[in-house]
Amino acid sequence: MKILMLLSKPLKTDPRVNKEKCSLEKQHDVKIIYWDRKNNSRILYIFYWWFQTYRNALSLYKSTYRFDVVHCHDLDTLIIGFLLKWKTGVRLVYDAHEIYGYMIEKALPGFIGCFASLFERLLIKNADAVITVNQPLKEYFLRITRSHVYVVMNCSDISDVEKRSSCSSMFTVGYFGVFDRSRMFPEILSVLGTIDGVRFMVAGRGPLYDSVERISTEMVYCNIVFLKELPYVEVIERTKECDVILSMLDPGNRNNKVGLPNKVFEAMATGKPMIVTKGIYCGDFVEMEECGISVEYDLAMVKNAVMMLRDNPITCAHLGRNGLRAAHREYNWSRQEQILFDVYREVFL
Numbered sequence: 001m002k003i004l005m006l007l008s009k010p011l012k013t014d015p016r017v018n019k020e021k022c023s024l025e026k027q028h029d030v031k032i033i034y035w036d037r038k039n040n041s042r043i044l045y046i047f048y049w050w051f052q053t054y055r056n057a058l059s060l061y062k063s064t065y066r067f068d069v070v071h072c073h074d075l076d077t078l079i080i081g082f083l084l085k086w087k088t089g090v091r092l093v094y095d096a097h098e099i100y101g102y103m104i105e106k107a108l109p110g111f112i113g114c115f116a117s118l119f120e121r122l123l124i125k126n127a128d129a130v131i132t133v134n135q136p137l138k139e140y141f142l143r144i145t146r147s148h149v150y151v152v153m154n155c156s157d158i159s160d161v162e163k164r165s166s167c168s169s170m171f172t173v174g175y176f177g178v179f180d181r182s183r184m185f186p187e188i189l190s191v192l193g194t195i196d197g198v199r200f201m202v203a204g205r206g207p208l209y210d211s212v213e214r215i216s217t218e219m220v221y222c223n224i225v226f227l228k229e230l231p232y233v234e235v236i237e238r239t240k241e242c243d244v245i246l247s248m249l250d251p252g253n254r255n256n257k258v259g260l261p262n263k264v265f266e267a268m269a270t271g272k273p274m275i276v277t278k279g280i281y282c283g284d285f286v287e288m289e290e291c292g293i294s295v296e297y298d299l300a301m302v303k304n305a306v307m308m309l310r311d312n313p314i315t316c317a318h319l320g321r322n323g324l325r326a327a328h329r330e331y332n333w334s335r336q337e338q339i340l341f342d343v344y345r346e347v348f349l
Helices: 015-024 045-062 075-088 100-104 110-126 135-142 187-192 209-216 232-240 254-258 262-269 281-289 299-311 313-329 333-348
Strands: 002-007 029-034 069-073 091-096 129-132 148-151 171-178 198-205 224-226 244-247 274-277 292-295
Touching (some): 002 015, 002 045, 015 333, 045 075, 069 075, 091 110, 100 254, 129 333, 135 254, 148 333, 187 299, 198 232, 244 299, 262 313, 281 313, 292 299
Parallel strands (some): 091 129, 244 274
C-alpha cells in the first residue's frame, strides 16, 4: 500500500510522526510532505501552504506516486486530505495529536478556536479512520464522528534505552519541553534553582525561551543547567542523567486537562519518576501507574515534592522502577506499532 503523510511543521520536531513513518515503512511504501517553516511561519501563510501542498500531492498522485491513503497529522492538514479524497477517491486517515481547538484557544482570539472546532466536526466526517493519542481524546472524537477511532499513544521505544543512574552528585530534576507560563516558566527557575543539593536541568523551546536563557545564566542561579533546544535522541540521553522529570501543566488550560505529554513515556522508559499536576488526566495516569507524584499546580508544592524525593532515594527509585515495568508491560512503541498496523489492516485491507 502507498501512503502519503502530511505534516504542517518540520519532521525533525515531531517524534510521533517520525516513529509512525518508520513503523509503517516496515509494511508499506510511505512518503511525507511537510512544511519546514524556514521561509514563512506566519498564520496567514498556511493558506498558501495548503494550496501548494494540495497541488504537489495531486501532481505526485498523477505522476510517479499513486498513493492509496492520505494520512493527515492534525487539523491543519485535514483540509488537504479532504480535497485529495474528494478529487481522487483515496482513503483518508486523520491522526489527531491534540484537540486542535483546545490547543489554540489560549494563543489566538476565541472565535478562531471555535471555528477550528466547527471545521474539524465538518471534515472529520470524511475520515475513513481516526487515530488519536489517549483515551480522553478518543472519547471526544467518538462524539463527533462515526468513524473508527484508535488510540496510538506517544510511547517511547525502549528497545535501545539503557537505564542508568544520574551521573551528578547532586539530585537532578529535568525539564525538557515548551517554555511558557502554562508550565510554570519562568517562575519555576527561581524556585528550583536555589534548593540545596538540587540541580535543575532545562532544555526546550517556546515563547519564553529568551527569558529562560537569560535567567538560567545569571550567577545567582548556579544550580540551573541550560541546554538550549535538544534533538529527540539527546533528550532521551539527558533524561537518563536525571533523578526525576518535571511536567507541570496548568489545569486551567483545557488542552492540558486531557493531554498526556511525551515526557511521561520518556521518563517511564528510562526508569525515572515524574512530578505532574494533580487533578488532570496526566496526574491520574501517573497515580494509576504509581510512577511519580502528582501535586497541586503550585510552586511551593512542587518544591516540597522535589525535596521529598531528594531526601528519600528509596522512594524515588521505587517510583522509577514502577514506571519502567509499566513501559515494558504496555507503554512502549512496539505495542503501539502493532495498533498502527491494525488500523491499516482492519480498515484498508
